[in-house]
Amino acid sequence: MGFPLSHYCCFLCVIVLLPVLCKCEDTFTYSRAAYYGSPDGLGTPTGACGFGEYGRSVNGGKVAAASRLYRDGTGCGACYQVRCKMPNLCADDGTKVVVTDHGQGDHTDFILSPRGFSMLARPNMAADLIPYGVVGIEYRRVPCQYPGSNIFFKVHEHSRFPDYLAIVMLYQAGLRDITAVDIWKEDSQAWRGMRNSYGAVWDMPNPPKGPVNLRFEVSGRGGQEWVQLMNVIPSDWKAGVAYDSLFQLDY
Structure with missing residues (x-):
């Protein structure tokens, strides 16, 4: 049985565009994340990236020290979407963090600021998530966005x-x-x-x-x-x- 020409055209478009669509879709990487102590919940101005005060407060203080993603400093300033894997406690979209430091934990890719770690939780559930200390996560790199700001x-x-x-x-x-x-x-x-x-x-x-x-x-x-x-x-x-x-x- 033959197919109308329009069906062939649609099929051809799928074959041509599918590799492009797949390439554009970012996949998540599974890992673990911990958090470090900070009295105000923000980052640290003495991080290994050399950002100073910017590294403490950028992105509302939702920052992270990275281990292998630090990449000898090339990874400084990169943004990642991070979400934890406990459905009852963790927000579906997680949060976005900016890499401002280098650090290694217990098989972790990220050590988050307290504010960043808290934002992994569902609304009003951060106090229940914090005691875990280390949680399973998935992450992917996303564009950094600073509306209205130049470099x-x-x-x-x-x-x-x-x-x-x-x-x-x-x-x-x-x-x-x-x-x-x-x-x-x-x-x-x-x-x-x-x-x-x-x-x-x-x-x-x-x-x-x-x-x-x-x-x-x-x-x-x-x-x-x-x-x-x-x-x-x-x-x-x-x-x-x-x-x-x-x-x-x-x-």
Whole structure:
């Protein structure tokens, strides 16, 4: 028995689009999560990513230390949807956390801030979930979203004007990782790579004088590309100050 032409067209569309649809669908990874102590329930400003106060309060304090997902600092700032696996206690969608630190627990991929761990629970059931300490979870990476915010380049507190410059990028949206950062040297007309000091901190001794022109490499599902930003940090930069790049990554 034959099929109408429209049926063949629909079948062809399914065959062509199915790999694309499958590729776009993120799968969850099973693991475990614990939480660390914090008097205010937020993160810590002394995390291994070098975020400082941002690492304590970003995303409403729903942050996490990661073990293998830390990836030598490349994973700093990545966002994950995390949900626990006890139906009577755990919220269906779980919560979104931002990686701001490195830490290992009892076969865990995440050690959450108290606020992040509490948000795994159903409404008004956090007090029942907290005593478990460690719970089974599933997680997947999701885009970071900071509506109305650009990427900020923060001059790290350890910087010393004008002899040593260290920077860390804040409010990076999307799914991509920053894998390299360069500074433009006007005298040699060439880009010079910054060192990944630790976590999300990039540094350089004796940086070029004048306004700082940067480019950074981002990698993700779409491959790798360089983003170039001119005069993103002023010539009289100051340690501890965050400068608005007027730019944000897409998803």
